[in-house]
Amino acid sequence: MLQINNLHATVGEKPILKGLTLSLGAGEIHAIMGPNGAGKSTLGYVLSGRPGYEVTEGSVTFNGQDLLALEPHERAAAGLFLGFQYPVEIPGVSNVQFLREALNAQRKHREEAPLSGAEFLKVAREQAGALGMDMDMLKRPVNVGFSGGEKKRNEMVQMGIIDPALAILDETDSGLDIDALRIVGDGINRIMRRPDKAVLLITHYQRLLDYVKPDFVHVLDGGRITRTGGAELALELERDGYKELAA
Amino acid sequence: MTDEIEVKDKAAWDAAEKVADYEHGWSSDIETDFAPKGLTEDTVRFISAKKNEPEWMLDWRLKAFRHWLTMETPDWAKLNIPPIDYQDAYYYAEPKAKPKLGSLDEVDPEILRIYEKLGIPIAEQEVLAGVEGARKVAVDAVFDSVSVATTFRAELERAGVIFRSISEAIKEYPDLVRKWLGKIVPMHDNYFATLNCAVFSDGTFVYIPEGVRCPMELSTYFRINAENTGQFERTLIVADKGSYVSYLEGCTAPMRDENQLHAAVVELVALDDAEIKYSTVQNWYPGDAEGKGGIYNFVTKRALCQGRNSKVSWTQVETGSAVTWKYPSCVLNGENSVGEFYSVAVTNNYQQADTGTKMIHNGKGSRSTIVSKGISAGHSNNTYRGLVRVAPNAEGVRNFTQCDSLLLGSLSGAHTVPYIEVRNPSAQIEHEATTSKISDDQMFYAMQRGLNAEEAVALIVNGFAKEVLQQLPMEFAVEAQKLLGISLEGSVG
Ligand SMILES: Nc1ncnc2c1ncn2[C@@H]1O[C@H](COP(=O)(O)OP(=O)(O)OP(=O)(O)O)[C@@H](O)[C@H]1O
Ligand SMILES: [Mg+2]
Numbered sequence: 001m002l003q004i005n006n007l008h009a010t011v012g013e014k015p016i017l018k019g020l021t022l023s024l025g026a027g028e029i030h031a032i033m034g035p036n037g038a039g040k041s042t043l044g045y046v047l048s049g050r051p052g053y054e055v056t057e058g059s060v061t062f063n064g065q066d067l068l069a070l071e072p073h074e075r076a077a078a079g080l081f082l083g084f085q086y087p088v089e090i091p092g093v094s095n096v097q098f099l100r101e102a103l104n105a106q107r108k109h110r111e112e113a114p115l116s117g118a119e120f121l122k123v124a125r126e127q128a129g130a131l132g133m134d135m136d137m138l139k140r141p142v143n144v145g146f147s148g149g150e151k152k153r154n155e156m157v158q159m160g161i162i163d164p165a166l167a168i169l170d171e172t173d174s175g176l177d178i179d180a181l182r183i184v185g186d187g188i189n190r191i192m193r194r195p196d197k198a199v200l201l202i203t204h205y206q207r208l209l210d211y212v213k214p215d216f217v218h219v220l221d222g223g224r225i226t227r228t229g230g231a232e233l234a235l236e237l238e239r240d241g242y243k244e245l246a247a
Numbered sequence: 248m249t250d251e252i253e254v255k256d257k258a259a260w261d262a263a264e265k266v267a268d269y270e271h272g273w274s275s276d277i278e279t280d281f282a283p284k285g286l287t288e289d290t291v292r293f294i295s296a297k298k299n300e301p302e303w304m305l306d307w308r309l310k311a312f313r314h315w316l317t318m319e320t321p322d323w324a325k326l327n328i329p330p331i332d333y334q335d336a337y338y339y340a341e342p343k344a345k346p347k348l349g350s351l352d353e354v355d356p357e358i359l360r361i362y363e364k365l366g367i368p369i370a371e372q373e374v375l376a377g378v379e380g381a382r383k384v385a386v387d388a389v390f391d392s393v394s395v396a397t398t399f400r401a402e403l404e405r406a407g408v409i410f411r412s413i414s415e416a417i418k419e420y421p422d423l424v425r426k427w428l429g430k431i432v433p434m435h436d437n438y439f440a441t442l443n444c445a446v447f448s449d450g451t452f453v454y455i456p457e458g459v460r461c462p463m464e465l466s467t468y469f470r471i472n473a474e475n476t477g478q479f480e481r482t483l484i485v486a487d488k489g490s491y492v493s494y495l496e497g498c499t500a501p502m503r504d505e506n507q508l509h510a511a512v513v514e515l516v517a518l519d520d521a522e523i524k525y526s527t528v529q530n531w532y533p534g535d536a537e538g539k540g541g542i543y544n545f546v547t548k549r550a551l552c553q554g555r556n557s558k559v560s561w562t563q564v565e566t567g568s569a570v571t572w573k574y575p576s577c578v579l580n581g582e583n584s585v586g587e588f589y590s591v592a593v594t595n596n597y598q599q600a601d602t603g604t605k606m607i608h609n610g611k612g613s614r615s616t617i618v619s620k621g622i623s624a625g626h627s628n629n630t631y632r633g634l635v636r637v638a639p640n641a642e643g644v645r646n647f648t649q650c651d652s653l654l655l656g657s658l659s660g661a662h663t664v665p666y667i668e669v670r671n672p673s674a675q676i677e678h679e680a681t682t683s684k685i686s687d688d689q690m691f692y693a694m695q696r697g698l699n700a701e702e703a704v705a706l707i708v709n710g711f712a713k714e715v716l717q718q719l720p721m722e723f724a725v726e727a728q729k730l731l732g733i734s735l736e737g738s739v740g
Contacts, residue, residue, distance in 0.1 A: 049694075076694070077697055088686075088691075088692035091711070092712070092714075098706065102696035102698055162696065
């Protein structure tokens with residue numbers, strides 16, 4: 001589904017990704033771990049096309065398409081979703097309005113009919129309900145005044161409504177309380193664990209992986225994948241840390 | 248969800264306007280005659296004679312004209328205006344001022360594209376673009392719903408509401424017109440208002456009798472589309488004791504017009520316990536991307552909250568014109584009277600807007616709220632200029648002002664110029680101002696969810712302007728939202 005080959009990228013002239021190679025098959029969940037500043041968020045931004053993140057070498061194909069040739073909104077329409085490490089506030093724009101416009105823009109791009117207000121609200125209500133989020137929160141401006149955990153949960157509601165083929169979830173677990181962690185974990189499984197979908201789960205801790213069992217765990221360090229293993233690698237890292245691993 | 252209701256209602260309103268217009272001949276006396284070029288006493292006499300005006304009206308116009316000759320063009324606004332040659336214009340030739348087109352094929356494709364984006368039906372597009380014979384098409388289309396229109400018209404009459412062209416009102420209701428015309432915006436008020444007094448061509452008169460709640464929103468929407476915006480419009484709305492009216496002015500569709508200068512005067516008066524809600528969407532041609540050929544909009548709008556507990560609310564969405572110079576104001580004479588001003592002004596390319604309000608608190612316990620949202624893109628300049636004045640005898644006055652500016656790009660300017668003159672120590676005046684930019688984070692977040700750059704800007708800008716947009720009547724609000732996005736096209740990327 002996603003092939004990243006020898007990816008090099010710079011941020012403000014500074015090289016961050018230095019020859020990263022990674023392949024995600026359909027139906028797979030991959031976890032990416034790694035020390036602060038390793039380039040994990042950078043990878044998510046590069047894949048989703050954030051301006052300012054420049055690819056200097058390498059290629060990325062997504063379902064056979066040259067992903068890097070697409071604009072950010074085209075990547076979204078192609079099925080790529082980024083769950084932000086720091087979700088952004090948009091004052092005056094309700095979640096409902098934001099998501100309906102975004103979803104219909106994607107559908108238009110894919111030449112699908114737009115969802116009516118009623119159809120959209122039905123989907124929104126289901127997803128919010130499944131993630132234990134009050135409908136009232138969906139009517140509030142996007143992320144404005146949301147607590148850290150609420151913002152993360154909102155990212156998952158958005159993912160449920162948009163229903164992407166590939167989700168890159170950047171530390172979706174951080175800031176969640178114990179109950180929320182379970183709800184979000186269940187949500188990821190429900191929405192994304194499908195034969196035609198894939199997930200790249202960026203995380204620092206094993207706890208989310210207790211709920212969302214990864215097929216592969218990768219260590220990203222110094223801008224490249226330094227080690228790959230199964231679910232047990234995360235446990236090993238939690239016990240020993242990255243230093244031990246590098247040594 | 249609301250689309251259906253919106254369209255139906257608008258068609259009905261348009262139809263109502265239509266019937267009112269044609270039955271009362273708003274357009275019948277404006278055929279092909281035109282006054283000689285230039286502006287002299289003869290021009291003024293010509294206009295007055297053409298309209299069969301009574302003697303007092305001609306005298307009034309002449310008095311204004313003579314005074315106007317002694318005045319100088321104001322230059323204090325933060326605007327860069329090339330001099331206007333008043334002698335090089337026709338003051339009474341509007342139907343001829345628009346070039347007649349054979350069909351929509353001859354219309355600038357750029358304009359057609361915008362009509363399409365706004366979802367304007369073809370028949371209406373033809374009227375807007377000035378296609379020959381188009382009016383008939385539109386009239387027929389509208390007359391399909393003639394029963395609705397007559398119902399509305401009958402309803403207005405039953406309620407005792409007077410809704411006429413000002414020319415007609417001058418003849419039919421001279422006492423009422425004379426009582427208030429020029430009383431809210433005095434003849435000598437300012438250069439453009441004085442000019443308007445001398446040469447105003449037509450406009451609207453509304454009277455809501457005591458205790459009447461006007462049974463529908465009043466709109467000039469269709470009339471403005473079909474005819475011509477009129478260089479020198481004159482509007483007078485009188486809300487008698489305990490009455491209520493909501494009036495909509497303007498049009499979201501971009502209008503080409505050969506008239507470079509527009510200098511309208513709008514006067515509102517609210518007596519005891521009366522309320523007037525006046526909403527404007529203004530989208531005149533702003534000129535091309537280099538700023539050439541746009542309209543100058545120098546309008547004087549003022550409301551007199553004369554009665555106790557009277558209330559006037561101005562809501563405006565300004566996206567058009569090359570130069571806008573406009574300060575809808577409230578003179579709050581009545582005890583506990585209320586003035587409100589909600590404004591969104593968008594400038595792009597080389598547009599210049601200098602807009603704001605004046606709240607003159609003379610009455611005890613009078614209150615005012617000002618919410619101004621300025622959005623500047625391209626090389627444009629957007630200035631908020633507001634005055635809050637509290638008279639020595641006005642105890643317990645309150646004002647809250649909020650001015651927010653949003654900048655797109657680094658070449659545009661936003662300026663906030665508040666004047667506060669308080670001569671009574673009991674007044675509570677609050678002023679808040681912010682300036683912000685659309686952040687890269689917001690843009691990327693919206694784009695990651697599937698919006699393209701223009702859609703993302705439109706969404707964020709609509710969020711920024713929401714407090715004002717939600718003051719608009721429903722059918723205007725939807726169009727105004729689309730309009731904000733369209734006005735900012737080309738400002739990103
Ligand atoms: N605009 C910038 N200019 C220069 N360096 C930058 C810029 N933005 C990010 N970086 C650097 O890129 C590196 C990788 O950042 P990134 O956010 O991808 O790390 P991360 O692996 O997600 O870390 P964390 O676990 O703390 O979230 C960091 O050293 C960061 O300081
Ligand atoms: Mg990170």
